[in-house]
Amino acid sequence: MIESLAKFSSPVLNLPFVRRVRRNHGLEHATIHMLSRRIKNLSIAGRADSSGFYLYGEADTEKVREAAEEALRRMKSGEHKWAVHPNCGTGLVTTSLMTSLAAIIGLSGTKNNGNDILNRLPLVMLLTIGALIVSQPMGLALQEHITTLGEPGDLELTEITRHETRMPLTGKTMTIHRVNTRFG
Numbered sequence: 226m227i228e229s230l231a232k233f234s235s236p237v238l239n240l241p242f243v244r245r246v247r248r249n250h251g252l253e254h255a256t257i258h259m260l261s262r263r264i265k266n267l268s269i270a271g272r273a274d275s276s277g278f279y280l281y282g283e284a285d286t287e288k289v290r291e292a293a294e295e296a297l298r299r300m301k302s303g304e305h306k307w308a309v310h311p312n313c314g315t316g317l318v319t320t321s322l323m324t325s326l327a328a329i330i331g332l333s334g335t336k337n338n339g340n341d342i343l344n345r346l347p348l349v350m351l352l353t354i355g356a357l358i359v360s361q362p363m364g365l366a367l368q369e370h371i372t373t374l375g376e377p378g379d380l381e382l383t384e385i386t387r388h389e390t391r392m393p394l395t396g397k398t399m400t401i402h403r404v405n406t407r408f409g
Contacts, residue, residue, distance in 0.1 A: 227363065231370035238371065245275040247374035249406055251308030253278035254373060255296030256289070256404065258307050263288050277383075277405040286387045289402045293382055305375025309368045316364030323360040327352035383407045 237243060250273035257280070261267045269282030280289060299307060331349035335341045369375070384405040389398045 227366040227370050234371065242275055244374065245408060246273055247372065248377050248380050248408075249273040249275065249278050251305075251373035251375050252293070252296055252300065252377060252380065252406065253280070253404075254310035254313065254368075255300055255307035255375075256280070256293045257310060259292035259296045259299075260284060260288060263292060276407075277403060280402040280404065281399060283400050284402065286385060286402065289387075289404070290385050293385065293404055297377060297380065297382060300375060300377045308373040308375035309365055311361075311365070313364070313368055313372070315368045315372045316361065319364035319367060320357065320360040323356035323363070324353050327356035379408055381407045 231238065238247065253271040253273045256278075257267075257269060257271060260269065260280075264284060267282070267284070269280055269284060271281070272279045296307060328349050331352045332342065332345055335345055382404065384403075386403045386405075387400065388403075389400050391397070392399050
């Protein structure tokens with residue numbers, strides 16, 4: 226089903242701007258995979274755009290550089306699987322949407338009284354559990370076929386910068402790496 230959706234959407238998915246974002250998103254995931262092998266208990270998040278990606282979380286800049294270089298090298302040699310990551314926002318959005326729809330379906334047709342809603346609770350729970358089970362592989366498939374691209378083409382790393390910013394409310398410092406890319 227997801228592959229069919231991707232084929233149907235290919236005119237949009239292959240627009241140059243969208244393709245760049247998808248490739249950078251895949252490289253972002255691959256870089257996080259490689260960093261996770263170098264840093265125990267890594268806590269990092271990313272966000273891709275058409276000219277690269279950001280990594281939010283504590284990591285040594287040289288390790289980020291090494292991880293990004295290894296990720297790109299592996300992807301160029303055919304290891305496209307690194308473009309999919311189990312903690313991607315695509316999976317979170319998929320899970321959120323699926324469980325919300327399950328709850329709406331489970332509660333549809335109820336009267337506005339507490340007993341009717343409580344009587345539907347087992348059905349809502351069952352539908353929500355089903356949605357949770359289905360949403361994980363669906364989120365991974367959406368990444369693989371739509372939101373990321375594991376084939377980097379002529380993607381190149383150009384610059385990796387690091388800066389720190391104070392977080393509002395907590396005052397704690399957050400490290401942000403910017404990984405810039407270019408398409409030859």
